[in-house]
Amino acid sequence: MSCPRCRARKAKRHCPALNLDICPQCCGTEREESIACPLDCAHLRDARQYEKLVPLTAADTPHPDVEITEPFLLQNQTQLILLTNALFVAAATADNTDAEVRTALRQVISGEAEHPIAAAFDGRLRELLAGLTPEAQSRFWSDETLKKLQIFLLRLAVGRDNGRSRGRAFVAFLADHFERTIGGK
Numbered sequence: 431m432s433c434p435r436c437r438a439r440k441a442k443r444h445c446p447a448l449n450l451d452i453c454p455q456c457c458g459t460e461r462e463e464s465i466a467c468p469l470d471c472a473h474l475r476d477a478r479q480y481e482k483l484v485p486l487t488a489a490d491t492p493h494p495d496v497e498i499t500e501p502f503l504l505q506n507q508t509q510l511i512l513l514t515n516a517l518f519v520a521a522a523t524a525d526n527t528d529a530e531v532r533t534a535l536r537q538v539i540s541g542e543a544e545h546p547i548a549a550a551f552d553g554r555l556r557e558l559l560a561g562l563t564p565e566a567q568s569r570f571w572s573d574e575t576l577k578k579l580q581i582f583l584l585r586l587a588v589g590r591d592n593g594r595s596r597g598r599a600f601v602a603f604l605a606d607h608f609e610r611t612i613g614g615k
Contacts, residue, residue: 435460446471462594466525469602478602484593492536492584496577503582506575511611512558513579518604520550528587528600535584539577 433441433453441451447465457465457473467474488494503510521531526547534547543552555576559567590600 443473445473462592462596462598466596467598468525469598469605475602478599481592481599483589483599484591486585486589490588492588493539493581496581498578498582498585502578506579509571509575510579510582511607513555513576513583514604515608515612516554516558517551517583518601518608520547520554521601521604522608525596526598526601527595528591528597531600531604532584532587532591535580535587539580539584 431441431451433439433456434450435452435456439453439455441453443452443454443457444450445452445457445465447467458477461467461474461477517531517535520534530545530547534545534551537543537545537548538551543549559571562570586603587600590603591597592599
């Protein structure tokens with residue numbers, strides 16, 4: 431049977447996004463471009479291991495004036511885990527792309543929350559803070575720490591850009607992190 435995408439090569443891979451068998455070449459070239467691949471696609475997961483990310487230059491680094499050190503991240507590891515999981519919950523509700531997540535993070539950092547992901551992330555963060563006493567909130571979350579951790583997440587998102595129009599490498603990273611920290615894997 432020939433590939434329904436190119437009609438030239440033999441269809442050898444099942445594509446869960448299209449619910450069709452397609453050829454490996456179409457899978458590779460159309461993955462996260464014209465095909466909105468689900469995160470659990472085996473071919474997408476395998477490809478992530480060999481994927482070349484778009485190099486991050488100093489000019490591309492979000493908020494280069496903000497210094498985020500390893501000791502800072504270690505000191506605020508619990509808050510970072512909570513923020514990362516809150517971002518995953520906010521972003522995982524649909525087939526959100528990495529570009530949409532980056533837009534949402536930029537909005538949250540600037541104090542806006544217009545994008546649906548930004549609003550969901552902000553709402554999730556408010557829920558987390560509501561569960562703390564005012565004293566714990568002030569000890570556990572300072573505005574400066576929160577902003578730095580959000581900038582760190584934005585830098586991670588920019589650094590994981592695979593350059594594909596429907597790229598979801600950062601969303602997959604968030605899903606993996608969520609499974610390891612919340613799912614117990």
